[in-house]
Amino acid sequence: MRKEVIGTNQLFAMIILFELGTAIVVPIGLESGHAVWLSILLALPGGVLLYLVYHDLSRQYPGLIISGYTRKILGRTIGWPLSLLYIPVFMFNGSRNLREAGDLLIAASYDRTPVFIINAIMVIAVMYILNKGLEVFARTAEIYLAVIFVLGFICSFVVIAAGLVDFKNLFPLHAADWRQAFRSAYPNIWIFPFGELVCITTVLPHLKESRLSGKTGVGAIVLSGILLCVTHAIEMSVLGEDVYHRATFPMYTTITLVNLANFIQRLDALVILTLIIGVFFKMTLYCYAAIAVTADLFKVQDTRKLAVPVGVVVLFSSFISAENYPRHMEEGGVFLRYILPVLCAVIPILLFIVHRIRKRFGLLR
Amino acid sequence: MPGNQDPLLSAKLADNLQEIRDRLGNSPDLIIRKFELVTSLIEVAAIYINGLNDKDIVDEFITHIMAFDTLGGDGPQLNSVNGIYQFMKGKALSTGEEKVIRDWKELFAALLSGNTIVLVDGLAEAIGGNTSGGEVRAVTEASTQVAIRGSKESFTESIGTNLSLVRRRIKNANLWIETMKIGVVTQTDVAIMYMNGIAKESVIQKLKQKLQGIHIDAILESGYIEQLIEENKYSPFPTLYNTERPDSVAGNLMEGRIAIFVDGTPFVLIAPTTFFMFFHAVEDYYQRYDISTLIRLLRFMCLIISLFGPGLFVAALNFHQEMIPTPLLINLASQREGVPFPTFIEALLLEVTFEIIREAGIRMPSPIGQTVSIIGGLVLGQAAVQAGIVSPAMVIVVSLTGISSFATPAFNMALSVRILRFIIMFIAAFMGLYGMCVFSFILIAHLCSLSSLGIPYMSPMGPFIPQNQQDAVFRLPFQFMKNRPRLISQKKHNKRIR
Numbered sequence: 001m002r003k004e005v006i007g008t009n010q011l012f013a014m015i016i017l018f019e020l021g022t023a024i025v026v027p028i029g030l031e032s033g034h035a036v037w038l039s040i041l042l043a044l045p046g047g048v049l050l051y052l053v054y055h056d057l058s059r060q061y062p063g064l065i066i067s068g069y070t071r072k073i074l075g076r077t078i079g080w081p082l083s084l085l086y087i088p089v090f091m092f093n094g095s096r097n098l099r100e101a102g103d104l105l106i107a108a109s110y111d112r113t114p115v116f117i118i119n120a121i122m123v124i125a126v127m128y129i130l131n132k133g134l135e136v137f138a139r140t141a142e143i144y145l146a147v148i149f150v151l152g153f154i155c156s157f158v159v160i161a162a163g164l165v166d167f168k169n170l171f172p173l174h175a176a177d178w179r180q181a182f183r184s185a186y187p188n189i190w191i192f193p194f195g196e197l198v199c200i201t202t203v204l205p206h207l208k209e210s211r212l213s214g215k216t217g218v219g220a221i222v223l224s225g226i227l228l229c230v231t232h233a234i235e236m237s238v239l240g241e242d243v244y245h246r247a248t249f250p251m252y253t254t255i256t257l258v259n260l261a262n263f264i265q266r267l268d269a270l271v272i273l274t275l276i277i278g279v280f281f282k283m284t285l286y287c288y289a290a291i292a293v294t295a296d297l298f299k300v301q302d303t304r305k306l307a308v309p310v311g312v313v314v315l316f317s318s319f320i321s322a323e324n325y326p327r328h329m330e331e332g333g334v335f336l337r338y339i340l341p342v343l344c345a346v347i348p349i350l351l352f353i354v355h356r357i358r359k360r361f362g363l364l365r
Numbered sequence: 366m367p368g369n370q371d372p373l374l375s376a377k378l379a380d381n382l383q384e385i386r387d388r389l390g391n392s393p394d395l396i397i398r399k400f401e402l403v404t405s406l407i408e409v410a411a412i413y414i415n416g417l418n419d420k421d422i423v424d425e426f427i428t429h430i431m432a433f434d435t436l437g438g439d440g441p442q443l444n445s446v447n448g449i450y451q452f453m454k455g456k457a458l459s460t461g462e463e464k465v466i467r468d469w470k471e472l473f474a475a476l477l478s479g480n481t482i483v484l485v486d487g488l489a490e491a492i493g494g495n496t497s498g499g500e501v502r503a504v505t506e507a508s509t510q511v512a513i514r515g516s517k518e519s520f521t522e523s524i525g526t527n528l529s530l531v532r533r534r535i536k537n538a539n540l541w542i543e544t545m546k547i548g549v550v551t552q553t554d555v556a557i558m559y560m561n562g563i564a565k566e567s568v569i570q571k572l573k574q575k576l577q578g579i580h581i582d583a584i585l586e587s588g589y590i591e592q593l594i595e596e597n598k599y600s601p602f603p604t605l606y607n608t609e610r611p612d613s614v615a616g617n618l619m620e621g622r623i624a625i626f627v628d629g630t631p632f633v634l635i636a637p638t639t640f641f642m643f644f645h646a647v648e649d650y651y652q653r654y655d656i657s658t659l660i661r662l663l664r665f666m667c668l669i670i671s672l673f674g675p676g677l678f679v680a681a682l683n684f685h686q687e688m689i690p691t692p693l694l695i696n697l698a699s700q701r702e703g704v705p706f707p708t709f710i711e712a713l714l715l716e717v718t719f720e721i722i723r724e725a726g727i728r729m730p731s732p733i734g735q736t737v738s739i740i741g742g743l744v745l746g747q748a749a750v751q752a753g754i755v756s757p758a759m760v761i762v763v764s765l766t767g768i769s770s771f772a773t774p775a776f777n778m779a780l781s782v783r784i785l786r787f788i789i790m791f792i793a794a795f796m797g798l799y800g801m802c803v804f805s806f807i808l809i810a811h812l813c814s815l816s817s818l819g820i821p822y823m824s825p826m827g828p829f830i831p832q833n834q835q836d837a838v839f840r841l842p843f844q845f846m847k848n849r850p851r852l853i854s855q856k857k858h859n860k861r862i863r
Binding site: 007009010013105109110113117118121122124125128129132133136137138139140141142143144146262263265266268269272273276277280 | 684685687688689690796797798799800802803804806807809810811813814821823826827828829
């Protein structure tokens, strides 16, 4: 089969859509109080460094995805089971995104539609696009990046134009706020959304000009970090700390307050649209990563065959894993604290160190 | 000698003529003119099909080829069959397209494409000369792709005329034409035309391969070719562009595309295409860039309206009432008070009615075409509202959608949008905006997966090509349009404009 190739523009679009994904709509860094925007900025350098680790590993082992070089570095006996861990985590993370979108939709206007139907429709689209392959996925991402930018521009413009922004909600920043911001930046925001980029390691080998993956990736992460920071700062400044933390979807709450000249109002649909687009691409990338790792570990030739099984697993785990939304958020907290850091940061950094040591002492086979 | 070849001509004139009559089933339009040479008393016959030839040219050809046959003239006196043959061959050659025919297959191919065949008794070879002509439609104004500014010429049914119309616009030796015959029975002339050095070699090869792979009895219109060489046969979107404007073909050739001419139709195919091409009109380049860009944006807006218009209305009324400002919502609700159907059924009713009017309007003989618009527009629209079957707002939405779909310059693209509109309406009725949103993911992913002769359909947007943005959604001033489409044309992308 022909190897699928994507360009740097496409990688850029995929990373931005992935980063913005759900993080732009749901509240992040709950511990940092009103300094959430600062936490995002603080977590950004960590995210960039983490990406450089992924990038370096891909460059050292061209053509291999994360499960491939894990086995090369740690040997088959340790590497294989360790890589296996990634499959359920990718799928579970994808299903969590799906759950969040489904719950927002039900809260917004589908109160009489079962969550199964709502999620199933999204999963059908994901399976379709994965069945078409990575190239098609990347091209679609490019087009939707433009859509997201337009939506984001409209949303921020109307919020600012409506005079809702109140900078008093963002300042002052005391020393205690800095400490708090830092504490919520590491590891929380560092891992979600920046650390989650570990699944981009399955895409990097497909890049046409692999030497540009570093520059492109870092550019995309910095841009998405800034966008996240601005968006959350706007949300915080409009809602205030209290409402921001109580709202399930602060962005949604923010936009409902807009009323321009009694004519431009009820722009909730735009937020829902943003969330659906973000979730869709994030989930597709997660499913793609799960498929790629599975195919690599179990030596499946035609990766497209795995689109349906992975989609079905994601669909069911999206509503079976938690009975209700608060429970879902609680699970998310545990997941974010104990499981994701291991897979997103600890294992890659470990691989990086082991690789360096072995290279230094000439132990590479 | 290969076995499948037709037997050779016989040396006896009478036998040959009998064979021709038999094979054509004594067709009345077969004209055989028999002479006896005055000088040598050898029998000669000229054969042609009535109507395929220009009578004057036929006469001229015959007199020219028999110029030796004058008693006492100063022309050469030829008595032997061989001498006559040599003379005729020389003369025929000087008239231009001549050929020496040795077997039956060749003879009929020549005869039926408008040649005049000269047979000489005692000779197993025939001489054919191209005298084709006859009734053809004159070059008229384009009827399907109208432009306010720009050439008034459009293609006709004759492939020769069509090729020359483009030649006249591009006076360059690099304008290359290759011809072939497709259709086992119809033997239709098909020509591909491209700019050597601009069009990509691999794309030309691919197209040729596809054309040679066609096995079908009849090619009656370029639509046959279009459907047979499409890569994505189950997609609603067209991947070949058709036009009846020579200036459009010339412009596309200069961008490195290939034109496919089919004899018998004024519609010329262009490949490879991109999605955005279907929203460009030739006039965009003739008008100033600012108005062209705005009009292009307007067309994309119309695309969105004609795709999502009724769906959006149905979704908003069924699922997202909060999106509609309250006074408008009350207004809409009061309009719908007496309407007995759900919104979706109401929309479907009106859309189907609209489609019926549209189809009837096309098929109807033009003198009574007026009636359709009166009955359709006035009686149905007005009366349906007054009778309380549909609400006035729905009539507005459906007619806006209908008008928007006519703003797409390419008719075949408008047709696929027409199909998708119903699917989107259906989805909107069941899943609201969310369903439409997810469907548009599938739609765009589908568009991104299409290709036209190997060129991604959504380029230059997906894959995004920054250098080619000047002529996709926007139309920048000419000094910025220095690049040819990167994926379509050869390596040298710079147009020489300055």
